[in-house]
Amino acid sequence: MAAPAPAAASSATPGRDQVLTYGREDDPKVRAWSKHDLTMSRTGVLAMGRRLPGLLRLAWSLAWEADRSGLIALVSLRVLAGVIEAVGLLAVAGALTAVLSEGPTPDRLREALPALLIVIGAGVLRTALSLITNLLQSRFGPRVDRVSLVRLLDLATRTSVMSFDDPQFVDDLDAAERGATSGRKLVDDAVEVFTSGVQMVAAGGVLTALHPVLLPLLVASILPDGWASARSARLAYLSWLGRIRQVRRQFMLRHHMTARDCAAEIRSFGLNRFLLDEYEYLARDIEAEQIRVGRGQAKYRLTGELVSGLALGAVYTTLVLLLNAEIMPLAAAGTAVLAIRTGRGALSTALTSLNSAYENFLYFDEYRSWMAEAVQRVPVTRAGSAPAEPAVIRVEDATYTYPQTDTPALHGVTVELRRGQVVAFVGANGSGKSTLAKVLAGLYEPDSGQVTWDGVDLAGVDPASVRSRIGLIPQQYTQWPMSARMNIAVGEISRLWAEGPDSVIPAARATAADEVIEKLPHGYDTSLARQYSAGHDLSGGQWQRIACARAVYRDAPVLIADEPSAALDARAEQALFDLIRDLGRDRAVLLITHRLASVRTADRIYVLDEGRVVDEGTHPELMERPGIYRDLFTLQARHFVDLPDPGREAVDA
Numbered sequence: 095m096a097a098p099a100p101a102a103a104s105s106a107t108p109g110r111d112q113v114l115t116y117g118r119e120d121d122p123k124v125r126a127w128s129k130h131d132l133t134m135s136r137t138g139v140l141a142m143g144r145r146l147p148g149l150l151r152l153a154w155s156l157a158w159e160a161d162r163s164g165l166i167a168l169v170s171l172r173v174l175a176g177v178i179e180a181v182g183l184l185a186v187a188g189a190l191t192a193v194l195s196e197g198p199t200p201d202r203l204r205e206a207l208p209a210l211l212i213v214i215g216a217g218v219l220r221t222a223l224s225l226i227t228n229l230l231q232s233r234f235g236p237r238v239d240r241v242s243l244v245r246l247l248d249l250a251t252r253t254s255v256m257s258f259d260d261p262q263f264v265d266d267l268d269a270a271e272r273g274a275t276s277g278r279k280l281v282d283d284a285v286e287v288f289t290s291g292v293q294m295v296a297a298g299g300v301l302t303a304l305h306p307v308l309l310p311l312l313v314a315s316i317l318p319d320g321w322a323s324a325r326s327a328r329l330a331y332l333s334w335l336g337r338i339r340q341v342r343r344q345f346m347l348r349h350h351m352t353a354r355d356c357a358a359e360i361r362s363f364g365l366n367r368f369l370l371d372e373y374e375y376l377a378r379d380i381e382a383e384q385i386r387v388g389r390g391q392a393k394y395r396l397t398g399e400l401v402s403g404l405a406l407g408a409v410y411t412t413l414v415l416l417l418n419a420e421i422m423p424l425a426a427a428g429t430a431v432l433a434i435r436t437g438r439g440a441l442s443t444a445l446t447s448l449n450s451a452y453e454n455f456l457y458f459d460e461y462r463s464w465m466a467e468a469v470q471r472v473p474v475t476r477a478g479s480a481p482a483e484p485a486v487i488r489v490e491d492a493t494y495t496y497p498q499t500d501t502p503a504l505h506g507v508t509v510e511l512r513r514g515q516v517v518a519f520v521g522a523n524g525s526g527k528s529t530l531a532k533v534l535a536g537l538y539e540p541d542s543g544q545v546t547w548d549g550v551d552l553a554g555v556d557p558a559s560v561r562s563r564i565g566l567i568p569q570q571y572t573q574w575p576m577s578a579r580m581n582i583a584v585g586e587i588s589r590l591w592a593e594g595p596d597s598v599i600p601a602a603r604a605t606a607a608d609e610v611i612e613k614l615p616h617g618y619d620t621s622l623a624r625q626y627s628a629g630h631d632l633s634g635g636q637w638q639r640i641a642c643a644r645a646v647y648r649d650a651p652v653l654i655a656d657e658p659s660a661a662l663d664a665r666a667e668q669a670l671f672d673l674i675r676d677l678g679r680d681r682a683v684l685l686i687t688h689r690l691a692s693v694r695t696a697d698r699i700y701v702l703d704e705g706r707v708v709d710e711g712t713h714p715e716l717m718e719r720p721g722i723y724r725d726l727f728t729l730q731a732r733h734f735v736d737l738p739d740p741g742r743e744a745v746d747a
């Protein structure tokens with residue numbers, strides 16, 4: 095049967111507004127996407143003034159670390175360019191005075207010659223300096239950007255795992271990435287403003303010397319433009335801040351619409367029209383906002399230019415009046431015109447830079463504040479180490495609550511793992527098994543209670559020492575866009591460097607990953623970066639074998655396997671559980687699985703329900719008494735042998 099044609103885009107569909115996935119801006123659910131409110135306070139002149147020194151210091155330190163000699167050269171060249179510009183202006187004033195003075199022309203020209211030579215020299219030097227500056231900038235910019243992004247990525251990969259459960263932190267990380275390249279621009283802008291300042295001071299000096307009324311008039315003609323530029327930049331920034339969440343949602347939507355992983359579902363469920371509607375809904379909102387900002391900026395510009403133009407008219411009228419009243423000679427008036435043009439040119443450059451500095455200041459502040467927050471979230475390094483070969487691992491009375499949630503995911507949980515044993519956690523979806531495993535692995539710090547290894551509280555030891563003793567098969571493992579060999583070696587990368595490329599083979603054999611890898615076109619060196627044309631893709635179960643090999647390669651005294659067999663075929667699953675039992679002989683092994691047949695041989699089974707341990711024992715012990723374990727086990731077993739349904743029995747009774 096042919097699939098029905100997708101419904102035409104219509105926001106008038108009944109109920110549509112209530113169920114919009116990406117929602118309206120005033121929807122509280124949508125507002126919760128980001129803390130960024132349209133607060134004017136952060137962008138006020140005083141508030142910015144307070145933050146400016148810290149930001150400039152950070153930007154300077156980035157530039158200093160990235161390219162010290164480049165920074166010194168750039169700043170010196172810019173300042174030199176400003177000074178040359180000023181000298182050039184003074185030389186022009188001298189030349190004009192000489193040329194327009196009384197006397198025979200050859201004499202006047204001779205008198206003007208030194209000044210003219212300075213003017214020409216200044217022009218040549220300015221051009222040369224500008225070329226060198228451009229050349230330096232092309233080297234300096236990428237270096238500073240690299241350092242700021244590397245600093246950000248360093249922190250992003252060292253902050254606690256818990257940080258990534260905090261949506262605000264992740265949201266801010268987006269904004270910080272956007273602001274990372276603004277540090278370099280901020281330094282650039284600051285230097286440019288300084289250089290233009292030197293030129294303006296020179297122009298101002300010349301004007302004051304010619305007549306005291308000219309300078310205030312020039313300043314008055316400049317201020318409205320400055321005001322308009324600042325307002326316009328602020329408007330753009332506030333709009334960007336307000337649109338962050340929409341742009342982010344739009345980006346996510348675009349990503350899903352073009353991602354390989356979603357392609358099949360979009361087609362099977364006929365989601366194309368629905369997703370396009372959502373996208374257009376957001377895009378139209380953003381478009382409308384951009385038009386609003388454009389209009390606002392045009393208004394500011396128009397007002398600024400109008401008032402500036404009037405003030406400039408007043409400056410020239412004053413000049414004419416001064417000339418007319420013979421208060422100012424013609425040569426001085428000519429110099430004044432040049433000084434006004436230089437002053438306004440320098441101001442225009444300064445304004446453009448100030449404008450850009452304003453924007454970059456605000457973006458870079460996002461970077462700075464995220465970096466400051468992230469530093470606080472890096473687990474502290476402590477002197478003590480976790481026991482190298484722990485015999486007893488205990489979680490005692492632990493409670494854990496995820497960020498921005500009210501109900502604890504774990505309530506007063508106590509469990510124990512011993513070396514030489516396989517311990518299993520079982521329970522329904524969402525009962526807290528993975529959370530407890532992460533607490534046990536030292537990835538989550540409990541709100542209360544403690545985790546001890548041989549009596550040593552993990553809260554007092556270096557977190558890195560805990561992690562180095564754990565081999566983890568997480569429920570959602572990473573499919574690294576690297577070769578098959580590297581996908582295993584990332585389990586203990588230092589071992590690869592020390593023992594060589596073949597060191598991964600035993601781990602691959604133990605987990606049957608070798609059967610998969612040997613069939614690949616380049617064996618262990620086949621790229622599994624399926625996003626790229628040379629990359630080879632694997633099936634879910636094949637990937638899972640590689641994830642298991644990764645943890646085995648680590649060869650750690652503690653192994654945590656969270657749903658390690660969800661995608662494995664029956665034979666591979668059996669082999670994996672045999673391996674886990676084998677590894678459990680001289681390690682502490684934690685197994686989390688819904689395949690209850692596989693936990694029958696576990697030395698101890700903990701049954702979790704709604705974040706609490708509700709039962710524990712061996713398989714025979716748990717099967718003897720009524721409870722969740724016996725119910726779940728019997729339910730699963732019924733699919734394989736013809737056993738009565740425990741739930742049905744209870745109803746019948």
Ligand SMILES: Nc1ncnc2c1ncn2[C@@H]1O[C@H](COP(=O)(O)OP(=O)(O)OP(=O)(O)O)[C@@H](O)[C@H]1O
Nearest residue numbers: 259496499503521522523524525526527528529530
């Ligand atoms: N990052 C998170 N932020 C907020 N709540 C979370 C987060 N991860 C899990 N939870 C919640 O914590 C509870 C326990 O989740 P957990 O993943 O530990 O369950 P589980 O027993 O491993 O489930 P499953 O069998 O489905 O893997 C659930 O209610 C879940 O919704």
